Amino acid sequence: MLYTFLYRQLYTHFAWAYDAVSWLVSLGRWDGWRRVALDFVVGADVLEVGSGTGELLTALVGRGLTVTGLEASAAMHAITARKLTERGLSVPRVQGFAQQLPFADRSFDTLLITFPGGFIGSAAAHDEFARVLRPGGRLVIVDVALITDNPLLRLLFSLAFPPKPQAMTRLHKALNDSPLAISRQFVGQGMARVVITLGEKKPSPPYPSGWLNRCKM
Numbered sequence: 001m002l003y004t005f006l007y008r009q010l011y012t013h014f015a016w017a018y019d020a021v022s023w024l025v026s027l028g029r030w031d032g033w034r035r036v037a038l039d040f041v042v043g044a045d046v047l048e049v050g051s052g053t054g055e056l057l058t059a060l061v062g063r064g065l066t067v068t069g070l071e072a073s074a075a076m077h078a079i080t081a082r083k084l085t086e087r088g089l090s091v092p093r094v095q096g097f098a099q100q101l102p103f104a105d106r107s108f109d110t111l112l113i114t115f116p117g118g119f120i121g122s123a124a125a126h127d128e129f130a131r132v133l134r135p136g137g138r139l140v141i142v143d144v145a146l147i148t149d150n151p152l153l154r155l156l157f158s159l160a161f162p163p164k165p166q167a168m169t170r171l172h173k174a175l176n177d178s179p180l181a182i183s184r185q186f187v188g189q190g191m192a193r194v195v196i197t198l199g200e201k202k203p204s205p206p207y208p209s210g211w212l213n214r215c216k217m
């Protein structure tokens with residue numbers, strides 16, 4: 001409860017402090033961890049869900065991808081807008097919720113989510129992810145697991161991200177029930193291991209279902 005309240009404050013009233021706080025709790029590694037997501041992009045049309053202060057949007061545009069950012073917080077959007085203007089970039093962005101994506105079915109090749117909020121345990125959000133992905137498309141979720149003995153980093157991390165068994169149970173259930181084919185990969189990054197959860201949407205069959213049977217008749 002307390003943490004939910006504090007996170008909400010960080011995403012809204014204190015959004016101006018988000019980049020500094022995420023840098024601090026990771027001792028400067030946050031952006032490196034987040035950028036691991038770039039190696040898992042498929043296709044050209046990418047939606048970032050929970051785009052925060054827009055750093056990954058900038059990196060995606062830099063790779064020549066067609067990018068859209070979805071973010072719930074108006075304060076995060078304001079910071080992103082300022083950064084993009086300063087960088088001479090224009091990226092379509094939408095204020096909205098992961099649980100009700102304002103996009104047509106089969107709109108994107110990749111959905112990226114780095115350091116997701118509580119919405120990641122919502123079955124409604126996972127149904128939406130599957131709906132807006134094209135056949136052959138991919139959901140990429142980036143999180144991090146700490147494997148360091150560095151006491152300072154461990155302390156910062158446990159303060160910022162205390163273990164939340166109920167949230168983990170919800171997430172596991174949502175992933176189990178996901179219409180996508182879920183798998184996991186771990187990428188070594190110094191003192192941490194970046195945890196990549198992938199959700200693949202089956203490619204369309206080359207011919208409509210039942211086509212073969214009809215040919216045999």
Ligand SMILES: C[S@@+](CC[C@H](N)C(=O)[O-])C[C@H]1O[C@@H](n2cnc3c(N)ncnc32)[C@H](O)[C@@H]1O
Nearest residue numbers: 011050051052071072073097098114115117119
């Ligand atoms: C931990 S931050 C991650 C931001 C960014 N992806 C990063 O890597 O730093 C989570 C972000 O998700 C946004 N968010 C929370 N709930 C959301 C929802 N239901 N739909 C869309 N965005 C949401 C928050 O406002 C916040 O910007």
